[in-house]
Amino acid sequence: MTKRTFTNRRYLDAVNDHIVIFDGAMGTSIQKYHLSAEDFGGTQYDGCNDYLVITRPDVIEAIHQSFLDVGSEAVETNTFRSNRLTLAEYGLQDRTLEINRTAAQLARRVCDRVAAATGIPRFVAGSIGPSGKLPSGSDPDLSNITFEELAAIFYEQAQGLTEGGADVLLVETSQDILEVKAAIVGINRYFEDAGVRIPLQVQVTLDTTGRMLFGTDISGALATLEALPIDVIGMNCSTGPEYMTAPIKYLVENSHLPISVLPNAGLPINVDGEAVYPMEPEPFSHMVAEFARWGVGIVGGCCGTTPEHLKLLYKEVHGREYVETLTPSQKETLTPDPSPDLRCSRWSSGRGEKDSAGSGDHSALGTRHSSLDAAPTPGQKETLTPDPSPSGRGED
Template sequence: MTQKEPFLNALKNRILLFDGAMGTEIQKYNPKPEDFPNNQDGFNDGLVLTHPEWIKQIHRDYLNAGADCIETNSFGSNKIKLDEYGFGDQTIEFNKKIAKLASEVCDEYSDKPRYVIGSMGPSGFLPSSTDPDLGQKPLDEIQESFRLQAEGLILGGVDALLIETSQDILEVKLVINACHEAMKNLGKKIPIISNTTLDQYGKMLLGTNVQSAYTTVSDMGIDVFGLNCSTGPIEMNPSVRWLDDQNDHDILVVPNAGMPENEGGQAVYKMTPEKMGHALGDFLDKYKKVRIIGGCCGTNPEHIKVLRKVIDKRANNPSNG
């Protein structure tokens, strides 16, 4: 097998396309409690054990739509989250299995390099807050929880680690430290992508703005800084504009399919693939540091197909950019 172009080299050479949402694609299989390990309804990451073929097919659907990169189905697989489902003592093996599954799917494609991105979602705690429940988890316990996850993902062969949907900048720092620790332990270095999640006013859940968030982590050995989830692309524009001016790190932009709308107690995302493609195409035209785009909540392979066309059109007609 020929050597794959390293992820950061690819990032320098072209815009990379991430996949779309995982949870809504899983829901299309209409899973029942008995489909999850130990009947634990909603334990999506656990489907690697009970329905790996579902997850493989979702990965394939996104790769067939044109994604360069797929995220592992490990969003909630830090040790703290896995403890809730009784799998915390298997954190390394569990994440390794999830990453290997994604790698196997990428290996089915030989047309161009496909990358596996290790997804690391939040712990569910907010270490910066004074909340009597959410703010009381010891910092070293949070960091250790993510170190175990990072080691598993690296052992499973991911091409980069993605800290995503982050609500608390202190936790982001802990996860970055955990990633570096895992790499040191394993003697293997891979890129770190550090995302924050901002509301429509450009603030993280606890009030940190994009300027403070970026300044806090930009010198911690990360390779890409990004924004994902919470809003659609339109609301991200002021923050992306500011980040582009910093000229230090490449930028990832992975928005939802618009702002969520409440329908019968359910969050519904209504931005069409075409509208999302137009908005992210504008970002690529205006902001030279945006090197990764993709979709978060409410996006599906149809959104990714349109984003593929948006990228290819600009690659074939550079005068657009």
């Protein structure tokens, strides 16, 4: 193993110590402000939520504050679509570094203020969503990008977020395993060039059948990602917690990395032409707290989750300490308990070493990427329809 030295590992120290609670949906929160085109900086930027860190930082700061006020320990930057490709839709591609850096600085300011007032550290998670391309697909437009081009796109976003003060980089709502690898390569290239290293958390999104867009299931995702230089693996978005049970159990029983789970507030339903996430705070918090009891160490919410969802989740899990790991047979018999004893997963007893040591030598990662992926079979490609505009975290 090659030793992995962090320049900032406060986030991993917290994950080692207790269950860390993330925030909820940024997009859902923004919608409640009923912003005008002028708030976005003009009609040409209307709907570009990420640009609000420049035009209405007060709104984004208030949203971060609303989640910190109910107990969230980590807040995600408003940068889910802040990569060069997606910002180009608004002519903002040349401001990619500025937008990411500013978003992280804004979140850092709020977190530091709350930490100073409460004495509890708060963490900035630099949100990195999909590029909008699907390199594993067969669509001539969506797959028309090289691995190196993708890596460079994620390098740039990682640079802005890290320079702005992020404690952890979060590659989230990942639906194409090849794109995930490009993100990991690009981010680690930035770390090497800049002489910094902060934790890297990677979350895939699975449909109701338990697969990513091109057919990768949770076992394939885990096998692929644990071999790469990441520090946390998890799931977010796509479905509500009710569809995550089997994949989460698999991760708890097989992952050597800390596990994160940030579900939507249920599967969206169409109400008057708009997507509505129907799961109320109480059942949501109850189910997600159950995942923590199984061994998930990082919990929070995605699309449709509000401060009220996180407030109840905080009440269920805050202050609980890990106890002995549940056996697989015990996990099979678990039923929801309003006051669960929160359990550690397989990585808790031995992960001090895992946090400081990587999964092998990744110094040549940038030159090895072509051998990292097996292309999806034609059958896998045909079973799912690519969505060029994934809803993503908080975009609904």
